[in-house]
Amino acid sequence: MGGKAISGGAEAKAVEVLPAAPPExxxxxxxxxxxxxxxALIVLIIIFTLLQPAFLTLDTFGDILTQAAExxxxxxxxxxxxxxxxxxxxxxxxxxxxxxxxxxLVTQFSASPFLAVPAALLxxxxxxLLNGLITLATRIPSFITTLGTMMMWRGLALAITGGWPISxxxxxxxxxxxxGKAVYRTLRIxxxxxLIVAAVFWGLLGKTAYGNWVFATGGKREAARALxxxxxxxxxxxxxxxxxxxxxxxxxxxxxxxxxxxxWGDALALEAIAxxxxxxxxxxxxxxxxxxxxxxxxxxxxxxxxxxxxxAPSYWYTAFLGVVIVLAVILNVKLEETFAWRR
Amino acid sequence: xxxxxPPAHPLLEARGISKAFGKVQALxxxxxxxxxxxxxxxxxxxxxxxxxxxxxxTGVHPPDRGQLFIEGRPVHLASPKQARALGIETVYQDLALxxxxxIARNFYLGNEPTRRIGPLRLLxxxxxxxxxEHALREIGITTLRSASQDVGVLSGGERQAIAIGRTMHFxxxxxxxxxxxxxxxxxxxxxxxDYVNEAKRRGLSVIFITHNLxxxxxxxxxxxxxxxxxxxxxxxxxxxxxxxxxxLITLPREPTRGAP
Numbered sequence: 001m002g003g004k005a006i007s008g009g010a011e012a013k014a015v016e017v018l019p020a021a022p023p024e025x026x027x028x029x030x031x032x033x034x035x036x037x038x039x040a041l042i043v044l045i046i047i048f049t050l051l052q053p054a055f056l057t058l059d060t061f062g063d064i065l066t067q068a069a070e071x072x073x074x075x076x077x078x079x080x081x082x083x084x085x086x087x088x089x090x091x092x093x094x095x096x097x098x099x100x101x102x103x104x105l106v107t108q109f110s111a112s113p114f115l116a117v118p119a120a121l122l123x124x125x126x127x128x129l130l131n132g133l134i135t136l137a138t139r140i141p142s143f144i145t146t147l148g149t150m151m152m153w154r155g156l157a158l159a160i161t162g163g164w165p166i167s168x169x170x171x172x173x174x175x176x177x178x179x180g181k182a183v184y185r186t187l188r189i190x191x192x193x194x195l196i197v198a199a200v201f202w203g204l205l206g207k208t209a210y211g212n213w214v215f216a217t218g219g220k221r222e223a224a225r226a227l228x229x230x231x232x233x234x235x236x237x238x239x240x241x242x243x244x245x246x247x248x249x250x251x252x253x254x255x256x257x258x259x260x261x262x263x264w265g266d267a268l269a270l271e272a273i274a275x276x277x278x279x280x281x282x283x284x285x286x287x288x289x290x291x292x293x294x295x296x297x298x299x300x301x302x303x304x305x306x307x308x309x310x311x312a313p314s315y316w317y318t319a320f321l322g323v324v325i326v327l328a329v330i331l332n333v334k335l336e337e338t339f340a341w342r343r
Numbered sequence: 344x345x346x347x348x349p350p351a352h353p354l355l356e357a358r359g360i361s362k363a364f365g366k367v368q369a370l371x372x373x374x375x376x377x378x379x380x381x382x383x384x385x386x387x388x389x390x391x392x393x394x395x396x397x398x399x400x401t402g403v404h405p406p407d408r409g410q411l412f413i414e415g416r417p418v419h420l421a422s423p424k425q426a427r428a429l430g431i432e433t434v435y436q437d438l439a440l441x442x443x444x445x446i447a448r449n450f451y452l453g454n455e456p457t458r459r460i461g462p463l464r465l466l467x468x469x470x471x472x473x474x475x476e477h478a479l480r481e482i483g484i485t486t487l488r489s490a491s492q493d494v495g496v497l498s499g500g501e502r503q504a505i506a507i508g509r510t511m512h513f514x515x516x517x518x519x520x521x522x523x524x525x526x527x528x529x530x531x532x533x534x535x536x537d538y539v540n541e542a543k544r545r546g547l548s549v550i551f552i553t554h555n556l557x558x559x560x561x562x563x564x565x566x567x568x569x570x571x572x573x574x575x576x577x578x579x580x581x582x583x584x585x586x587x588x589x590x591l592i593t594l595p596r597e598p599t600r601g602a603p
Contacts, residue, residue: 207465209455212444216452219441226435227453228424286443 030339034292036332037279040324041299048306055309062187064301066256069179069190070095070249072297075272076201077128077245079293081238082276083205085218085285088131088239089146091246092268093153098124099250099260100157103166106174113174121247127153128243132236142239150269157262165261178255190252194294197245202290214238218285274321275300278328299324352415353378354548355400355431355517360409362395369395371572373409377517382539382549384559387569388592393552396569397519400550401433402426430516434523439506442495446487447475449494450509478512479505482541500531507538511547518542519550524558536562556585556592568592 032038048055074091081088098120105116131149135142168175179190205211216224217234225231249268254260277283278299279292300321307316357375361368370392377383387393398404400411402420411418413429420426423433440449448471456467456474475490484504487497494502503523510518520539524532539549539562553559559566566583568576568591576583576591 203465207468209457209464209466212448212452212455212466215444215448216441219443223439223441224452226423226439229453282443286441 030335033280033287033289034295036328036335037292037295037299039331040278040328041295041302044299044302044306044324048302048310051310052306055306058184059186060305060309062185062191064298064305065191065194066186066188067304068294068297068301069188069194070253070256071268071271071275071300072194072294073197073252074246074249074268075275075293075297076197076290077242078269078272079276079279079281079288079290080201080205080214081242082273082281082283083218083285083288084214084235084238085221086132086135086142086235086239087146087273088128088242088246089143089269090127090131090150090153091242091249091272092265093150093157094124094127094243094246095250095253095265095268096260096262097127097153097157097250098247099254099264100161100166100262102251103168103254103260104160107166107168117174117251120251121244124247124250125240125244128246129236129240131243132239135239136232136235146269154262154266161262163262165259167259169258172258175255175258179252180255180258188256190256193248193252194297197248198290198294205290210234215286218287220286271300274325277332278325280332296328299328352412354381354414356412356415357396357400357406358410358412360396360399360406360411362399362404362407364395368572370399370406373569373572373574375400375567375574377548377550378564380543380546380548381564382543382551382562384556384563384566385550385552385569386554386556386559386566386588386592388554390571391569392572393569394521395572397433397521397550397552400426401431401519430514431519432510432513432515432517433519433521434503434506434510435521439509440494440502443493445491445493446479446497446505447471447490450475450478450490450505450512454513474512479508482508482511482538482545484508484538498531499527500534503527503531503535504538507535507542511542511545515547517548517550519552521552522554523551524553524555532558556588560585560588570594 029035045056054060074095078088078091101123102116102120105111105120106113111119127149131142131146134140134149135145172180177189179188179193181189183189183192205214213224213229213231213234216227216229217231221231246268250260250265253264275296276288276293277296279289279294279296281288281293303321303324304317307320308314353376355377357373360370360373360375362370373392373396375396385393385396395404399406400420402423402425405419405421411420418429420429441452444452447468451471456470457464458467472490476487479487479490482504484501487501494505497505507518507520507523523535527535536558539551542549551559551563560580563580566576566578566580566588567574568588570592576588
C-alpha cells in the first residue's frame with residue numbers, strides 16, 4: 001500500500017451521536033455469539049446441582065461429554081452444512097448405515113480396520129455427496145432430498161442386517177480406539193474424538209478462506225457468486241463432510257456399545273439440528289458457530305444425565321428437551337436483536 | 344492537482360451497440376463513452392435500456408451489433424469475470440454484501456489473504472482488519488467503529504460505501520453504480536455522492552445509473568440520456584440544466600419497434 005492518505009473531507013460530518021458507550025468487558029461479553037447457550041447450560045447445571053448435589057462432579061462431567069460425543073460429531077457436520085444454507089435429515093440413517101457397514105466389514109468379511117474404517121467413511125461421504133448432487137442438479141430443497149435418502153438408507157441398513165444388531169464380543173483394539181476405552185473414569189475416548197473434530201472444524205470455519213466462503217454461500221449466495229466464490233462446490237463439499245461426520249458418529253457409537261444396530265440414530269438428525277440451533281446456528285443459513293453446537297450437544301447430554309440423576313423417568317428427557325430447545329432459541333433471538341450492534 | 348493531458352483513447356467506448364430480446368429492441372445503435380477519471384451519469388426512464396447497456400459493458404450479454412473498446416483496443420467480453428479482469432466492476436444495490444458477516448470478511452470475500460503456518464494456509468485476520476479499516480478511512484468512511492462489526496447492523500449508505508471501497512481497493516478502473524442512492528436517506532445519499540467524488544479523485548471512472556437527476560447531476564462530468572433504446576442526449580454537465588434533462592426524459596416519443 002503506497003497510496004497516500006487523502007482526506008475525504010468527511011471528518012467534520014463524522015460526528016455521529018452514538019449511544020453511551022458501555023464498559024469494554026460488558027461489550028465483549030455481549031459480543032459472544034454463544035452467550036445464549038452458555039446461559040442455558042449454566043442455568044441447567046444450577047438446577048440439577050440444587051436437586052442433586054452429586055451432579056456437580058468430574059464423574060458426571062465425563063459422563064456428559066461421553067453422551068455428547070456421537071451427537072456432537074454428527075451435529076458439527078450438520079452445522080457446517082446449515083451455515084452453507086442446506087439441511088441433511090439423513091445423518092441418522094447414514095450414521096446407522098455406515099456403522100453397520102463397518103461392523104459387517106470387520107466381522108463378516110474380516111477386513112483389517114485400517115481398510116474398513118476409511119472404506120466405510122468414504123461410503124458415508126458418498127452418501128452425503130449424493131444428497132448434494134441430487135439437490136443441486138434438480139434444485140429441489142435439500143430438506144426433501146434428504147427426507148427421501150433418510151428413508152432409503154435406513155431401509156437399506158435394515159435390509160442388509162435383517163434388522164439385527166451386529167456385535168463384537170471379544171476384546172477389540174478397533175472398538176477401544178473408537179470409543180470403548182475410558183481415558184479417565186467415566187470419560188470415554190469418544191469424547192476425545194469429539195474434541196478433535198470440534199477443533200478441526202472450528203479452525204476450518206473461522207481461520208481459513210474456505211470458512212469465509214461457507215458463511216457467504218449460506219448468507220447471500222448471489223453476492224458470494226459475484227465475488228468469485230464457487231458456491232455449488234462449497235455446498236457439495238459440505239454435504240460430503242456432513243456425511244463423513246455422520247458416519248464417524250456411527251463408528252463412535254459402535255465403539256462405545258461394542259455393537260451396532262440398524263435402528264439406532266433414528267432421532268439423530270433432528271437432535272443434531274437441535275444442538276446447532278440451541279448453539280445459535282441459523283435455520284436460514286449464513287451464521288452459526290462450532291463452539292455453539294458443541295455447547296448445544298453438551299446441553300442436551302446434561303439434560304439426559306441430569307434427569308437420570310434426579311430420578312426422573314426416561315420419557316421426561318424428550319419433553320424437557322423440547323422445552324429447552326424453544327427457550328434457548330428464544331434467548332438467542334432476543335440477545336441477537338438487542339445486542340448485535342454492540343459487536 | 345497538475346493538469347494531465349487527456350489520453351488518446353477513452354477508458355471505455357461502446358460504438359453502434361444494438362441489442363434485441365425477441366421482438367423487443369432494447370438498444371438501437373447506441374454510442375457510449377467513459378473517459379479517464381470521468382463520472383458519467385446514465386439516466387432514463389424504466390425500460391430506456393440502461394440495464395441492457397450496462398449488461399453489455401460488463402459481459403453479461405453480447406451485443407447483436409456494435410463493438411466495445413477498452414483503452415482503444417477492441418474487446419469481446421464473454422463473461423462478467425472477463426470484464427472484471429479488465430477492471431470493470433459493478434456494485435449492485437442489494438447484492439453486494441453478506442449481512443451476517445463482518446465488514447472485514449465481506450471486504451476480502453473471494454480475495455482472502457492467507458499466511459502459511461506449516462502445511463496450513465490460514466486466514467490472515469490481522470491484515471484483513473487492518474487493511475479494511477485503512478481502506479475505508481481512505482475513502483472517507485469514519486463512522487464505523489471496527490471492521491469486525493456485522494454488515495447487518497450498518498445503514499444502507501455505509502453498506503454502499505463498503506462495496507464501493509472494496510472495488511476501489513481491488514484495482515477497479517471503472518466502477519458501475521446501479522441505483523446506489525435509491526434506498527437511502529438524504530444524508531446518506533450525500534455521503535455516497537462524496538464517495539463517488541473520492542473515487543474520481545483517486546483516478547477511477549464511474550458510471551452512475553439512476554432515476555434521480557438531482558443525485559446524479561452534482562457529481563457527473565457528463566450525462567447520457569437513454570429513451571426507448573436510443574441515446575437521446577449526451578451532454579457535458581455545464582452545458583445542460585436539470586430542467587432540460589427532465590424535459591428530455593419526459594418528452595413523449597413513439598416506442599420503436601424493430602430495427603432502425
